[in-house]
Amino acid sequence: MKSLKLTTLVAATAVTLSAISLPAFAADRVYKLKMAETWSSNFPIFGDAPRNMARIADEMSNGRLKITIDSANKHKAPLGVFDMVRSGQYDMGHSASYYWKGKVPNTLYFTTMPFGMITPEQYGWFYYGGGMDLMQKVYKPFGLLSFPGGNTGNQMGGWFQKEINSLDDLKGLKMRIPGFAGEVLAKLGAKPTNIASGELYTALERRTIDALEWVGPSLDLRMGFHKIAPYYYTGWHEPATELQFLVNERTWKKLPDDLREILRTSMKLASYDMYIQSYHESAENWATMKTEYPNVQVKTFPKDVLVAMRKANQELLDEKAAEDPLAKEILDSQADYLKKVRVWTNISDRAYLDSVDSLAE
Amino acid sequence: MKSLKLTTLVAATAVTLSAISLPAFAADRVYKLKMAETWSSNFPIFGDAPRNMARIADEMSNGRLKITIDSANKHKAPLGVFDMVRSGQYDMGHSASYYWKGKVPNTLYFTTMPFGMITPEQYGWFYYGGGMDLMQKVYKPFGLLSFPGGNTGNQMGGWFQKEINSLDDLKGLKMRIPGFAGEVLAKLGAKPTNIASGELYTALERRTIDALEWVGPSLDLRMGFHKIAPYYYTGWHEPATELQFLVNERTWKKLPDDLREILRTSMKLASYDMYIQSYHESAENWATMKTEYPNVQVKTFPKDVLVAMRKANQELLDEKAAEDPLAKEILDSQADYLKKVRVWTNISDRAYLDSVDSLAE
Incomplete structure (x- = not known):
């Protein structure tokens, strides 16, 4: 490259300019x-x-x-x-x-x-x-x-100041949870809200909210939520x-x-x-959680709560689809795709993970 | 941009050339x-x-x-x-x-x-x-x-002309299977080989090989293997x-x-x-398999075969690590990472998939 002469290149550029040229200017x-x-x-x-x-x-x-x-x-x-x-x-x-x-x-x-x-x-x-x-x-x-x-990958279900043992525990629960999951919880009697990341910790600390979901171990632990809400639930709402x-x-x-x-x-x-x-980061942070944050209690929502969430979710989806043709088009497209692709997920990664686990000594 | 004059730009280019210029030439x-x-x-x-x-x-x-x-x-x-x-x-x-x-x-x-x-x-x-x-x-x-x-994502275990019901069925089995999985099968008495994609169908058809693994439904069905080897096994060897x-x-x-x-x-x-x-493509092709290729029989290796494969796999890994410090460094790095990351996979996607399935009516 260094052996090329400047004059040749200037000449070559000039030729290009006089031909089509505009992309060269850009x-x-x-x-x-x-x-x-x-x-x-x-x-x-x-x-x-x-x-x-x-x-x-x-x-x-x-x-x-x-x-x-x-x-x-x-x-x-x-x-x-x-x-x-x-x-x-x-x-x-x-x-x-x-x-x-x-x-x-x-x-x-x-x-x-x-x-x-x-x-x-x-x-x-x-x-x-x-x-x-x-x-x-x-x-x-x-x-x-x-x-x-x-x-973010599959998100955790969030940080709670109290355990969720039944649907009654969702009634009146003030939770930061955006998106459709918030609507699902509202249908079950909770009071969802969205709060930007910078204000989350303070809102939970001051009891403006009783619970929040943010992301998962990749981010949550460094936010410090475990200090003020020790129950950490597994995910259902943001896969x-x-x-x-x-x-x-x-x-x-x-x-x-x-x-x-x-x-x-x-x-x-x-x-x-x-x-x-x-x-x-989720893997790294999860690995350190047990030693560095021993007070975090990992929980899964009871099955009847999950069943109610899923039912509320489907009813809301049906309402959205009935109200707006474009919503219906999007939701049908997602449902059709999910139905097809989940069969493959189950026969490939999920079956593999199950099979590897079953062989463990 | 179109209003810029060519002469100005040529001049500007020339100035750049005389200044630092080499990146501009490139x-x-x-x-x-x-x-x-x-x-x-x-x-x-x-x-x-x-x-x-x-x-x-x-x-x-x-x-x-x-x-x-x-x-x-x-x-x-x-x-x-x-x-x-x-x-x-x-x-x-x-x-x-x-x-x-x-x-x-x-x-x-x-x-x-x-x-x-x-x-x-x-x-x-x-x-x-x-x-x-x-x-x-x-x-x-x-x-x-x-x-x-x-x-490719998680691969299927391959196409077999005969069912694999026990470890005895692996003895002498001529199979196209590259990589480490081939070494594992060799240890169990099979005769692994690698054959490039263009020659796979003919090799299986002419019984040069008894079985082969290629990829999964994304590619296998259009290769036509199901016509000459009807048993399609789920994966263990190329996740x-x-x-x-x-x-x-x-x-x-x-x-x-x-x-x-x-x-x-x-x-x-x-x-x-x-x-x-x-x-x-795997999801799409899997969905059509049942209707378009009704003779394909999806099988899973018996548990005792999988246990033997896993044992042979670990013994071979230990041999490789003992023979070569760089192999040991790589294998240790993979094993450490797998141990940490699999915990997260299990608590996130796998737990989620299990939970969704458990709610299905």
Whole structure:
């Protein structure tokens, strides 16, 4: 490379310019995008995903695509990301689709659903089962594109100050639990709410809430919840929580083709990577829990509570489908896919795990 | 952008050239890499992974990174990919690490291991548990870099012309089964061999072999094996088969930083994508099997056969570790990681799947 002469290259460039040329010009322009994330600054794993995305986009574009990220501490609107990206105040966002269900009900279905798909099943639905198209159909009227933004893996059922021994214990329970799971619990008499990550600990400590679910061992233990709510329940409600990259459509359209592909690829890779990072961190943190947090009591909801949750869940799904044709289209697509893919999960990974366990001495 | 004048841009380019300039020159050069794949042409899923990789690398680099792929039909050496990339005859390869165990024994451990990790666990080990470093340690002496190349998910145990009812049925059984699983079966009296994909059907049809394992429903049904070997066994031996991208180190070093990052990202994304594609295709194909291939008989190996396989597996692992310090380092790393991560798999996805099933009416 070093032996090439400058004059030759300048001449070659000039020829290109006089031929088709415009893509070549774009190569010299730096595109600076601003992203708002729902999370507080230095938030582990969730905050790593957009930063990893921005870093590889920068490196692959040789510095032509620069994405800066504002945390909730700066923009002060953790649950205002949808609006800020829609208005163009930010080019991009990193958040979770189900946070917008109060604004656009059908955004609810693109994060995770109670009793729904596990992570590889849900990625199958997004990328090969029609999920991405349905998600764009929901977001397009708002001038937004939505992409998977990183998966937490199967989430734990949350931290409780009191044990849940029966359906009665759910009555009046004030719990931070977003998405559809909150609606399910509301139907069973609980009082669900959503609170952004930065305020969770204080809300639980001050008894503004009696319980909360956040993620799982990958993140929960460092949040300190075990100090104020010792019962840690296994999961039912978020088997595959997928975060979200939001992009303003005007920003998307103004990017040259190569940078658009770099952005798409960086988002997709960062989301898969977060799934694996979460899996790893969950394993690591779970392993230390027994020794470092001996007061945590791991519990499973009683079967009659789970049966009631599942029934309430199905009734709510049926209501949603009856109210809105697009909701029905999405829910039918998920149900059909789940039915098909779960058979494979059961004959492959689940049968394998069962079989390995049965051989243990 | 269209309002910019050509003369201004040519001048701007010239200024850049006279300033620091070399990275700018690299931006105008096209890097053409040649890749050899182990698979025959038009091979589904396995062949999609390198092509998806090449396509996104091309798009992200605006045509500056061009990767052409030769199938086994062309280079005639499906199991010669390691040597051809090592010698520089090809810049890259797409294959599977355990195919090289006869040449470099420690390459065996970077595909999948019997009774070992499932796919998200193994990606955790590769990217966060030290697996990538160990893999590079094995490949570096040969001037090669190895990267994950796409996961098939949990594989089926294979197609058999006769049922396996006891350990006696394994004695003398001629089976196509590569990797460590072949060694396990050999210890139990079978005669394992490896045969490249293009020759599998003929070998089974002509009774050169009595049985074979290939992948799972994602690929096996279209290969037609069910026509000549009706017994289809569930898996034990390849819980997370990861294919491989090989890169000649000289090629890697001569790429400019941005293209090297584009190549790294394209390979990583294509490998994750193949996992999800395989999961999807397995679910789709499994769903049609019952109606379209009613003669397929799905079987599970008897427990005493599985117990003997597991025992033989552990004895062989202990032998490998005793023979070679690097093998011991790799195997210890895998065993430690598996022990930790499986606890999380069991409390999360497995417990969730069990619980959902227990509620079914």
